Amino acid sequence: MKPVVRLIAATVAALTLSSTAFAQAWPERPIKAVVPFAAGSATDTIGRAFALKMQEVLGQTIVVDNKPGASGLLGADAVAKAAPDGYTILIGTNSTNAALKSLMKKLPYDQDTAFAPVAYMGSVPLIMAVNNDVPVKTLKELVDLAKAKPGSINFASASTSQLVSTEMMAGMAGIQLTNVSYKSGPAAMTDLIGGVVQMFSADFAVMLPQVKAGKVRGLAVTSSKRSPAVPELPTVNEALGLKDYELIAYFAVFAPAGTPPDIVAKLNKAVNAAASSKEIQERFAGIGFAVEPGTPEDLAKRSVTETAKWAKAIKDAKIEPQ
Incomplete structure (x- = not known):
């Protein structure tokens, strides 16, 4: 059995080294950022501005790909099923990563586990x-x-x-x-x-x-x-004359689940650099855009909170799942 154990150990080590080397070399080609809403929407406008600033940090072109439809579901589904190699990311929103779970009877992916949280962008x-x-x-x-x-x-x-x-x-x-x-x-x-x-x-x-x-x-x-x-x-x-009404739209970057942590960290750094830039903040000040740079863990916690918040809002509004 010892030769078998050594073989398994060697294989695991090789795969680990290979994965590490891949993450270190990333990105070696353009990255696709899927916007799950139409051109001209707030998600598209903000996503494109962030993509341009992120390119400066990552040293690679980020190509925005609009996939509108079904309140963002079509675009989110495409990213959920993409290879977890860092070359496909989602410009997500409260629709795709909080509310759809309560709006739809059945999603083509598991909203809670299909994505790797990368970074929060901001809200309007x-x-x-x-x-x-x-x-x-x-x-x-x-x-x-x-x-x-x-x-x-x-x-x-x-x-x-x-x-x-x-x-x-x-x-x-x-x-x-x-x-x-x-x-x-x-x-x-x-x-x-x-x-x-x-x-x-x-x-x-x-x-x-x-x-x-x-x-x-x-x-x-x-x-x-x-x-x-x-x-x-x-x-x-x-x-x-109400007290408890509030509803804002927010934007965040997600990657397919399984994306290597090193790549997620690099993407997080790029998103935060964009959010912290004076150019982004001044450009979107007029639409009430509030940035909030943070870690992937921060976004993961926010996603849990927002999913619960939107579930309650949808139930209170008596919106039936489709």
């Missing part, structure tokens, strides 16, 4: 807005209109945060709204401006330029405090 609040022809000036007036004419108001959503933010507000306000699902935030915005839908709750990157241009009417922000980027808009809590 959302703005609730209506088409300019809707006869309301405040969120309270919108709620009153919905109560007076049940079922008369529909709203767009192209992501989990957009869906849950509106449904949670409606539930807390005691009204019923009709959801119209879209593949991308920009497409939903086009229909809000055109009057196809009456209401839309979206991140600052998608919504704020249209509010500032007067193409839609902003009613409230979904954060617990007013945003310096649009201080004239009250919070949902202020507008409706």
Whole structure:
């Protein structure tokens, strides 16, 4: 048996050395960053900016690959099933890495174990807005209109945060709204401006330029405090006299489970360098983007907390799994 034991030991040692050498040499070719939402979305805009800064640290090109659909599920699934070699990463969000577990009856991957947490990027609040022809000036007036004419108001959503933010507000306000699902935030915005839908709750990157241009009417922000980027808009809590409403969208980098720790550490360093850069912070200050560099372990803990938080929000909003 001794020769067999020695052979097994030698094989394990060889594999370990090989894995270490691979991690040390990485990256030797371009890295693909999958954005699970459409071009022009906040996830895409922020992901591309981070990719450019990360390239400077890693010394390799990062190619952004948009795979929108099913609230981020299609893109997340592609990364979950990719080789764990560090050459495919996910620009994840609360949709892909916290809420989908509660929104879907069955996922094509295990949300809790399919990914290796890399680094938290940051978060943004959302703005609730209506088409300019809707006869309301405040969120309270919108709620009153919905109560007076049940079922008369529909709203767009192209992501989990957009869906849950509106449904949670409606539930807390005691009204019923009709959801119209879209593949991308920009497409939903086009229909809000055109009057196809009456209401839309979206991140600052998608919504704020249209509010500032007067193409839609902003009613409230979904954060617990007013945003310096649009201080004239009250919070949902202020507008409706609530205490516990808050919903923000966040962004983080994940890799396929099994990605070598050394590679995860290098990716983490690159993400944190991007988050800490003055260029990134100044570029996205106007959309309320708050960065928070940290370790992979920090993101792992946050993912557990956020998954529980979104499960409660989805249940409270009475959203049935699809």
